[in-house]
Amino acid sequence: MKFAYKFSNLLGTVYRHGNLNFTPDGNSLISPVGNRITVFDLKNNKSETLPLATRRNVTCVGLSPDGNLAILVDEEGVALLVNLISKAVIHQFHFQKPVHSVCFSPNGKKFVVTKDKVALMYHAPGKKREFNAFVLDTTYYGAYDETTCIDWTDDSKCFAVGSKDMSTWVFGAERWANLIYYALGGHKDSIVSCFFEENSLDLYTVSRDAALCVWQCDTELNGLKPRMPKQQTEEELAKDQEEGFTEEQQGKEVQGKVNESEQGRQKKVKYSCAAKYFFNKEGDFNNLTAAAYHKKTHLLVTGFASGIFHLHELPYFSLIHSLSISDQKIASISINSTGDWIAFGCSGLGQLLVWEWQSESYVLKQQGHFNSMVSLAYSPDGQYLATGGDDGKVKIWNTSSGFCFVTFTEHTSSISAVTFTSSGYVILSASLDGTVRAFDLHRYRNFRTFTSPRPAQFSSLAVDSSGEIVSAGSQDSFEVFVWSIQSGRLLDVLAGHEGPISSLCFNPMKCVLASGSWDKTVRLWDMLDSWRTKETLSLNSDVLAVAFSPDGNELAVASLDGQITFWDHDNAVQTGSIEGRHDLQMGRKELDKITAKQAAKGKSFTTLCYSADGQSILAGGLSKFVCIYHIKEQILMKKFEISCNLSLDAMEEFLDRRKMTEFGSMALIDEGTGDDDGVAIPLPGVKRGDMSSRHFKPEIRVACLRFSPTGRSWAATTTEGLLIYSLDSGLVFDPFDLEIGITPSNVHRVLHQKEYVKAIVMAFRLNEKKLIQEVLETVPCNDIEVICSSLPELYIEKLLEFLASSFERSRHLEFYLLWTQKLLMLHGCNLKTRSGKLLPTIHFLQKSIQRHFEDVSKLCDWNCYNMKYILAISQQRGIKRTAEESENGDLQYLEESSNDSFIEESVVLS
Structure with a gap:
């Protein structure tokens, strides 16, 4: 599908609130980000946000010991059971109250949830299909205030729960005769964490006032005795009566059991405070x-x-x-x-x-970004993304890894616009501090700063296609300033607008600049003809955004009345319009006095972007929806909901009556006065808040939209962060032509028989990466060419995709390069006919090989330099050694000659 864009990744936010978890192998980190979770692969330097979301912000995450399952719990206690392998939601459960922590037992059979004053132990979901994945086992009471933390013993026999009432409770996960529960005090503030020692019941507790208590237990883990059922003695008595025991014998038996029970009571588990540190x-x-x-x-x-x-x-x-x-x-x-x-x-x-x-x-x-993102720009090759935020920072993100690799902090106020030059090595940013700065991506420095003669706040920015001219529009002096990037000199000041400049855009084919303003006009400036106004387009409302089509023949204008108008700018003729106000579907804010229907009348699109082919346009604004319109037909093609997070404001169309009290909405009641996480109600009219701490509900909105140069993805700066939607959907398990006989065991059997082509085909039909990797790496190097020549054409493309992905994480570079070379040499002519379909795969393969080439070439150059250095030093030492040996040889020769002459003289004398 042409418009089948799906959520691909979330950049710009790495942590919001909740607990962090390492995967069992220790190579990846799971971080909650808003109502989603992001997995950071620290070994391969990648990050991925899972395509699933809760209804509100995630507060705690519980990870199973094998790392396959995770429980996500949001602010209201709604839990999602997630399979981290297939990245799908398996089960949904409501705990009815906010949950403080979730922790699986080390054996993975149970997990404990703490909410309010109780701890709930559930049976962990098994590998078999179940009607209810969460089955409550036991409810543990004891704490007098909210519970805060959980920790298990290594053998899953007991767990400890900390509480805000300054106590820690040790509970038995099973029925133990000598441990039902045990309460530990000793702290003067709420418990932050509690930890069991390895293979022991010894415990460490840490409180908020920075105190650590060390608790020693007089019983080992093996000393926990199972609890006998209460009715066992009565049943045994009845059985004894049937067998004909006398009353005296029965009395002795009962007395023996009583003595055993008393001994068990005397050997209860006891804790003692061994030490206390501050x-x-x-x-x-x-x-x-x-x-x-x-x-x-x-x-x-x-x-x-x-x-x-x-x-x-x-x-x-x-x-x-x-x-x-x-x-x-x-x-x-x-x-x-x-x-x-x-x-x-x-x-x-x-x-x-x-x-x-x-x-x-x-x-x-x-x-x-500490505050909300405002603008973004794609690099010409689509590999990098530049974002500017209200915190005055410009960040550069790698789209393949999802990491920010450089941050520029030279600006002293909010960034209003960022853009790349046509070369892709220079980033320009405009700010409200009155400067436009140029940053070099080779040396990572600010090499040029453009300023105006009089102080002005720049609200928009544009660079021409040659990368020689940069222009910025001000929102206070209503002028457009034009500079030369090479010299940094101010070329001209374009005056004529009667309102703040809202948007600037250069024609990609001609040297024409379009400027939109709040004075309800769009002016076209000819950059080659004395900077004069070429045309003036009049609209019915304030202009918020302008955008040229990729061929430069059409101009799109978004105005305050919610319309998108299209113009033939050469003839100053309007060619079409789209009424987009009904597509925004604005929600109602909690503090609004009017309905969502009335509030939507004042909403409009604030950002526009043409697709790569110029046939459709992407539009977004103060709404949770992003719309794609077909320009020629002027109809809505698809609408994307960028967020379902109810922790943000303006998400719901109607007020929730459950949150209404006799004093008004609960949102107006500041319940957390003086608390760290209290509710801070914003001032009237304030739409931007602290995006990282989320003290109050920020409003959902889309600040900027951009298509990637390839057209395969588009990005949006939103209240949630930098969202990327892509057409490339990589499923973990996507079998094709699957039959009953194709199983992993059969693949291994065929591989053992050295039928490599058949094994490769069967592995690709199952489409499990580990199995494919095992089959390919079993093939001898000498047989690769024969196998590549006999592979069916259907599997050539899939093998190339697998090779491209394998280059990123495999160490067998020469082996996979040999596979790639043989495939392209033998099937290159056939692949040319499907070049359009295979272009993303070839591009991905080229990027992977190029990255390895750069890394390995640097290493080889360094090794060559070291070898030359070592050889030079060894040669110098060899020369010195030969010189010393020659000197020693001459001395020895002189000594020998003198000795010979002395002997001859002595013989003559004799």
Whole structure:
């Protein structure tokens, strides 16, 4: 389908709120981002946001021990059971109340959920299909305030629950005779985390006032005794009566069982406080906000509200590190399975860090825009994305990896527009601080700054197709400034508009600049003819956005009345219009006094973008919908809902009556006064808030839209972040021509018989990557050419796609390069006929090989340099050695000759 764009990735936000989780192999990190989760592959340097979403922001994530299942719980307690392999939702469940934490048992058979004052233990979903995936096993009471944290013993026999009432409760996951529950005090503030020692019931508890208690248990894990059923003695008595035991014998039996029960009561599990430590002895730190413990290495990591974190070795509490991340509080900490990497999440800055503590280096350091994103631009090759935000930062993102690799912070105010030059190596950004800056992507520096004679706030930006002329429109002086990029000199000031300049756009084929303004006009300026006004197009409402078609023959204008008009700018004739106000479907904000239907009358499109072929146009604005229109037919082709997150404002069309009280809407009631997560109601008219901490509901909107140069994807800067929608949908399991006899065991059998072509075809029919990789890597190198020549044409394309993806993560470069070479040499002529269909695959393959070529060539050059250096040093040392040997040889010759002459003289004398 031409318009079958699907959600591909979310950039610009790396962490919002909730707990971080490492996968069992320790190579990937799962981070909650709004109402979605992002998986950061730290080994292959990639990030992927799963195409599933909850109804509200995710507050906690529980990961199964095998890493296949995850439980996502949102702010209202609605849980999604997610399969991380197929990236699909398996089951949905409502816990009825907000959930504080979720934790699977180490054996994966059960999981515990803490909500309100209770802990609920459920049977974990199994591998078989079940009618209800969540089956409640036991409800544990005991805490007098909200529960905060969970930890399991290694054998899954017991678990501990921390609470805000300053106590920690140890519960038995099964019926134990000597442990039903045990309450631990000793703290003066709410419990942040609790941890069991490895293969032991010993416990560590950490409270918010930065205190650590070490609890020792007098019983080992093997000392837990199963609890006998209550009715067993009565049944045995009845059985004894049937067998004819006397009353005296029965009395002895009963007395024996009573004595056993008394002995069991005397041997109950007991805890004692072995030690108590304090982190803030100097009083320099704030409250302790997060903690994590690695049982194998006995490493305790604690994070504080001041942005400082400590590394201690337990149980002796010896300090290893004490470092500072930022001035914001650390919201979540996680340690991977090997204990080498530590992940930190800061919700105040939307920051995510992965720290390798042994080498004291960053594995991952990512941070989104502190405030909302405003603008974006694709590079000419589509590999990079530039974004500008209200925080005054310009960030460059890699579309394939999803990571930001450079941030420019030279601007001192909000960024209003960013764009790439035609070469792709220069980024230009306009800001409200009165400057337009040019950044070099080779040296990562600001090499040119453009300013106006009088201070002006620049609200729009455009660069011509040659990359020589840059123009910016101001919103206070109503003028358009034109500079030369080469010299940095101001060429001209274009005056004539009577309102703020809202949008600028250069014609891609001609040197014509279109400027749209709030004075209800669009002016066309001829850049070659003395900067004069070529045409003036009058509209019925304020102009918000202008865009030229890729061929330069058409101009699209979005106005405040919700219309998109199309113009033949050469003849100044309107060729068509689209009424888009009904397609926006604006929702009602919680604090609005009017209905959503009335509010939608004042909404319009604020950003436009033509598709690569110029046949359709993408439009977005103050709404959760993005619309694609067919220009010639002037009809709506498809509408995309960019978010279903009800934690954002203006998402629902009608007010929820459940949130209405006799005093008005609950949104107006500030319930969290003085709390860290309190509700901060914005001032009237304020639409932009703190996007990272989300103290109040920000309004859903689309600030900027751009198609990629290839047309395969488009990106949108929204309240949620930078959303990317793509046509490339990669399914994990997508079998074709599948038959009953095609199974992994049969593939292995055929492979064992050395029928390689048949094994490859069967593996591709199953379409499991690991199986395909195993089959290909079993093939001997000498047989590759024969196998490539006998493969059916249907599997050539699929094999090329697999090779392109394998280059990114495999170490067998020469082996896969040999496969690629033989395929292209033998089937190159046949592939030319399907070049249009195979172009993305070939492009992907070329990028993978080019990236490896750059990496390996640098390494080879470095090795060659080292070898030359070593040879030069060895030659110098050899020359010195030969010189020394020659000198020693001459001396020896002189000594021998002198000795010979002395002997001759002595003989003559004799």
